[in-house]
Amino acid sequence: MTDAVPDKLSDQRNPAEGAKGGATRGPGRRLHGALAHKLGTAILSGQYAPGDVLPGEVAFAEELKVSRSAYREAIQVLTAKGLVASRPKAGTKVLPRERWNLLDPEVLAWAFAGEPDVAFVRDLFELRSIIEPAAARLAALRRSKEDVRLMREALAAMRRHTLTTEAGRAADRDFHDAILRATGNHAMVVLSASIGAAVHWTTQFKQRTRELPRNPIPDHARVLDAIAAGDADAAAEAMGVLVDLALEDTRSSMERGPG
Amino acid sequence: MTDAVPDKLSDQRNPAEGAKGGATRGPGRRLHGALAHKLGTAILSGQYAPGDVLPGEVAFAEELKVSRSAYREAIQVLTAKGLVASRPKAGTKVLPRERWNLLDPEVLAWAFAGEPDVAFVRDLFELRSIIEPAAARLAALRRSKEDVRLMREALAAMRRHTLTTEAGRAADRDFHDAILRATGNHAMVVLSASIGAAVHWTTQFKQRTRELPRNPIPDHARVLDAIAAGDADAAAEAMGVLVDLALEDTRSSMERGPG
DNA sequence: CGCCATAATATGTCGGAGTAAATCAGGAGA
DNA sequence: TCTCCTGATTTACTCCGACATATTATGGCG
Numbered sequence: 001m002t003d004a005v006p007d008k009l010s011d012q013r014n015p016a017e018g019a020k021g022g023a024t025r026g027p028g029r030r031l032h033g034a035l036a037h038k039l040g041t042a043i044l045s046g047q048y049a050p051g052d053v054l055p056g057e058v059a060f061a062e063e064l065k066v067s068r069s070a071y072r073e074a075i076q077v078l079t080a081k082g083l084v085a086s087r088p089k090a091g092t093k094v095l096p097r098e099r100w101n102l103l104d105p106e107v108l109a110w111a112f113a114g115e116p117d118v119a120f121v122r123d124l125f126e127l128r129s130i131i132e133p134a135a136a137r138l139a140a141l142r143r144s145k146e147d148v149r150l151m152r153e154a155l156a157a158m159r160r161h162t163l164t165t166e167a168g169r170a171a172d173r174d175f176h177d178a179i180l181r182a183t184g185n186h187a188m189v190v191l192s193a194s195i196g197a198a199v200h201w202t203t204q205f206k207q208r209t210r211e212l213p214r215n216p217i218p219d220h221a222r223v224l225d226a227i228a229a230g231d232a233d234a235a236a237e238a239m240g241v242l243v244d245l246a247l248e249d250t251r252s253s254m255e256r257g258p259g
Numbered sequence: 260m261t262d263a264v265p266d267k268l269s270d271q272r273n274p275a276e277g278a279k280g281g282a283t284r285g286p287g288r289r290l291h292g293a294l295a296h297k298l299g300t301a302i303l304s305g306q307y308a309p310g311d312v313l314p315g316e317v318a319f320a321e322e323l324k325v326s327r328s329a330y331r332e333a334i335q336v337l338t339a340k341g342l343v344a345s346r347p348k349a350g351t352k353v354l355p356r357e358r359w360n361l362l363d364p365e366v367l368a369w370a371f372a373g374e375p376d377v378a379f380v381r382d383l384f385e386l387r388s389i390i391e392p393a394a395a396r397l398a399a400l401r402r403s404k405e406d407v408r409l410m411r412e413a414l415a416a417m418r419r420h421t422l423t424t425e426a427g428r429a430a431d432r433d434f435h436d437a438i439l440r441a442t443g444n445h446a447m448v449v450l451s452a453s454i455g456a457a458v459h460w461t462t463q464f465k466q467r468t469r470e471l472p473r474n475p476i477p478d479h480a481r482v483l484d485a486i487a488a489g490d491a492d493a494a495a496e497a498m499g500v501l502v503d504l505a506l507e508d509t510r511s512s513m514e515r516g517p518g
Numbered sequence: 519c520g521c522c523a524t525a526a527t528a529t530g531t532c533g534g535a536g537t538a539a540a541t542c543a544g545g546a547g548a
Numbered sequence: 549t550c551t552c553c554t555g556a557t558t559t560a561c562t563c564c565g566a567c568a569t570a571t572t573a574t575g576g577c578g
Contacts, residue, residue: 031562032561056527067562067563068563068564069564072328076336077338079336080336080339081339087528087570088527088529088530088571089529089570102449103362104363105360120446126397126446127447130390185382185385186379186382187361190362289530291530291531316559316561326532327533328530331561332531345560346560347540347561348539348559349540349560
């Protein structure tokens with residue numbers, strides 16, 4: 001907090017984000033969306049700590065060079081995600097971390113916009129190591145042919161591109177996503193965003209170490225085979241191995257330093 | 260959709276929600292909050308199905324007897340939770356269920372505002388049956404004295420009040436919440452809202468059967484003892500038993516009919 | 519010294535005006 | 549006849565200024 005936000009975005013209305021078609025899909029297409037992104041990342045990065053109270057609407061909106069309406073809509077977004085709460089006369093206050101919807105895809109993106117908090121990444125991995133083996137087990141029991149087809153496709157894509165490319169990483173996410181969908185459990189699918197982020201950062205950390213110590217394809221293939229065969233125990237076991245390896249890689253590269 | 264929303268809330272500004280102090284904590288304290296609640300429950304209950312497009316801003320806001328500002332802020336809330344998306348000329352459309360942030364506490368509340376979807380309750384239980392044993396294991400490894408104290412308190416409260424009272428159910432939620440917190444995993448704590456809803460509906464369903472077939476205290480005490488003793492395997496095992504029993508009770512009472 | 523009424527202040531709500539963008543229709547060209 | 553481009557329309561988006569409401573702070577009164 002202290003004095004001021006290093007105002008970027010000054011008077012840029014719409015960053016145009018490329019040419020047209022919305023290919024890159026920037027942070028927020030609308031003004032209030034961009035504002036929410038800006039304020040959200042500021043909060044997630046600790047610029048505004050829990051308990052801090054934001055400047056008054058009129059003053060802050062003017063400082064940010066936006067109308068009060070746009071500012072308020074951005075605040076409503078943050079409120080909806082549990083980051084802040086505003087009361088008349090008291091102002092808008094940043095809520096404690098427990099209230100934040102950290103599993104919200106957007107909040108997750110904001111958390112990873114800057115330097116990600118290593119402790120949070122660790123937590124996310126731990127969650128993943130709990131969810132995914134169980135998900136693989138359920139998937140083995142309930143998968144449809146279509147589910148298996150999607151997994152095969154994703155695995156094939158992983159083979160074609162490697163994890164060093166964005167396409168390869170996307171295929172990796174698709175593979176894990178397909179498993180979660182195959183559980184037929186909606187609550188599980190919702191977690192795919194969080195799990196996906198964890199998977200993404202796995203490969204990201206692996207990139208940093210520049211090792212790629214292990215070919216991920218066989219491990220993934222083992223999971224797929226078990227699920228396709230309907231062998232629940234084998235699926236859970238194989239996914240457990242996969243997750244443990246990822247956790248290990250990440251831990252070691254995190255110890256080496258977050259930067 | 261079809262013709263109109265059965266407009267309640269007409270010109271009621273602030274339901275006053277009791278006296279003061281915000282004890283009961285109604286759906287939405289502000290107008291746009293109440294609107295978001297209204298529209299959110301309408302979407303979650305299926306009144307507006309995925310793919311449906313809402314009436315235009317001006318028309319709908321007028322129909323709901325609110326200003327466009329308030330209406331827009333409500334829509335921003337729904338957008339933030341992944342329920343709808345709006346684009347110029349195209350209007351505001353309800354997104355497919357996969358995009359909904361079903362783990363968001365508010366969305367969860369909206370989902371349970373009317374008759375809860377039995378399939379969703381089942382999914383939530385399944386998630387709980389995966390998370391909680393693992394959480395109990397982690398809690399056994401990492402619990403602090405303060406954590407154990409909180410669990411003891413919650414269990415004592417469960418003993419005092421029974422699960423037939425709201426205080427007892429709150430104590431039940433507190434117990435499970437304390438375990439999640441004891442894991443030291445922030446991502447886990449965030450799930451407490453979802454898990455809490457599952458726990459709440461367990462007891463709710465039990466109430467319906469009017470059986471209360473089993474005294475829950477010993478099962479909970481077994482979990483607590485294992486965690487306090489630092490026995491990870493025993494903690495996971497004991498919690499597994501607890502969750503399985505709850506799952507069984509709920510399944511049988513769900514089969515008897517959701518109403 | 520403590521309680522209650524009053525005033526000050528910031529959020530909440532309102533209504534309207536103007537801008538930007540996406541869709542649809544129409545026309546020119548192949 | 550079909551395709552592509554161009555314009556017009558519709559809709560959400562942004563801005564502005566004002567009023568209403570709720571909460572806190574203040575000061576007087578018992």
